[in-house]
Amino acid sequence: MPTRRSTATMKDVALKARVSLATVSRAFAAPGSVSETLTQRIVAAARDLNYTLNVNARSLRSQSSGLVVVLIPDIGNPFFSVLLQGIEEQARALGLAILIGDTHGDRELAATYARLLDTRRADGMILLNGTVPNRAHDGARLSPQRYPVVAISERIPGADIAMVGINNRAAGFEAVAHLAGLGHRRIAHIMGPADNILTHERAQGYREGVLAHGCDLWPEALQPGAFSIRAGRAAMAKLLDGPAPPTAVFAANDEIAIGAIIEAKARGLHVPRDLSVVGFDDIEYAESYDPALTTINQPRREMGRRAMAMLGELITDPDHRQADVNLEYQLVVRASTAPPRVASRKPVSRT
Amino acid sequence: MPTRRSTATMKDVALKARVSLATVSRAFAAPGSVSETLTQRIVAAARDLNYTLNVNARSLRSQSSGLVVVLIPDIGNPFFSVLLQGIEEQARALGLAILIGDTHGDRELAATYARLLDTRRADGMILLNGTVPNRAHDGARLSPQRYPVVAISERIPGADIAMVGINNRAAGFEAVAHLAGLGHRRIAHIMGPADNILTHERAQGYREGVLAHGCDLWPEALQPGAFSIRAGRAAMAKLLDGPAPPTAVFAANDEIAIGAIIEAKARGLHVPRDLSVVGFDDIEYAESYDPALTTINQPRREMGRRAMAMLGELITDPDHRQADVNLEYQLVVRASTAPPRVASRKPVSRT
DNA sequence: TTGTATGCGTTATCAC
């Protein structure tokens, strides 16, 4: 007995429960405002008729859809997908549905998705990519005064948008401090892409760490790169080809770190005996890699949850000014870091 | 000059373009049916007024929302997130938006999300978890006659739902064939979770492979497990603790394979010298692992795209019967498999 | 507390 697609409307429910249509609406929207008896009759009638609220109609009438747009540069990337998971959990708790948009790092595509705010009357948006879509030809349409927007991880320059993330500079500093504490003096840094905000924050932390601990800071110590294994390998190769290779590397994320380790291994080096590597993010596979990665853990799921919670408040009260939230990061020491074979002031003897 | 939220409606556009409301609607919906001159006037007026179509109103009237629900057991898992990426790409091409639901493997949650088909008048649904939500107390509501539904990867038993995936049995067979070809005779299989359909298909392929190649098939050769690194480790430990450990293992997915390798390494074994391991899925990190994983590549992105394309056809023509689609998989031989140290039937000479 | 009446912005059904 295939149940038919519920075509019953509030009118039907009202008829069956012998109340007015308005009362049915109220019974569902504001449970307290309808008397006990009527509520029971209405609920029973709705059940019998297999009634389902038509959200489209509600959205049209109320001018808000219960939809939240989430803009992600790359869903396939575990870093983002776990963030999304946190967002999803909180959204569900708030009764909001998630409209997903993979921007592939393309601003034009991001703009397309951002338009859902208008066309679908989405209630808000979460940005995971550090850029405001469509700034160029669409001006201030995304200012939080118009639309509730929250950014994750990356501070968006020039936009008054609340953010939840961690202190990347401090984390970078701590990564270097860990290495320096192990005795390393020649520590390189493989950076993320140049147009990324996080890249600069982490690099800044690196610089401060190197300075504070009296480590070397030579011209090639800061290697440009990208958030990928391939880029990590390439940068590590350059570092190793240099006249005085580092004994340790701080990578701007775990994929870079893995790339660096692959390259080191390919050259017969042992990690961490010959080279220590610190990553960033603590993605799933960091723990299972060989060697297990020493890295900075970001509470990704929690970041997603908090961002969604903030957005929720912003939606219910658009005038509420949200302060940025910096969550706790954590240096997780595993097997990819160790004291240098020989302190680097004196020449390193290699077999 | 912050552009105001577009509050202009078709009525405004009609007024400004000096045409009727109906004509404006037609100009956008069926571009061919309105004369050249009027179309131009309408487009111009819409631009001037910064007009945006209100999709909620359209959905209410047309009884369809342009929304597709995607049910995923775990967005954080790279296997699924890349599938999602494929789905997203195709959906964008079709002008559909994706409503995402992470079921966390929970049927109750899945049912909740499936209700979006009713409440939001979603046009269809894609299932990534091998179960039809809400079967228990909601009967045949999800039959494709009522709602366009497509499943990915897992055939859903008892439901007449089109599927796109690969031939898991044949792939399992091929994995064993590869191992047997290398000279292995004692090949174990670490399975996925017992309630998963893929688990049985791959295990069946394993059995047939073992039989066809005259390999051993001892009682503990098939280890129950789950799709996780931890489960892979545990199962490998049992295998290694047995009286006559295998020289090779076919793992039901890459995470299991990684777990198996970790355990083997922890016991001082070398992979692939002492133990060969074949994975399944070819996730991102399979290539970068040490050793790089020999595994079965599933065209995940393409699977997502195809599923969404099929769903699109199903949406435009609900009576169209979609045939299952089996895409090409591929055994990717990398560094985690090698001939056994000593062949179990005949000795293999190794340098 | 409950009922009546109106409108949200579109598409569809008529006519012309």
Added chain:
DNA sequence: GTGATAACGCATACAA
């Protein structure tokens, strides 16, 4: 081709 007009299903101002 184009225009008037009636739904679509619900929320809410107002009246009772």
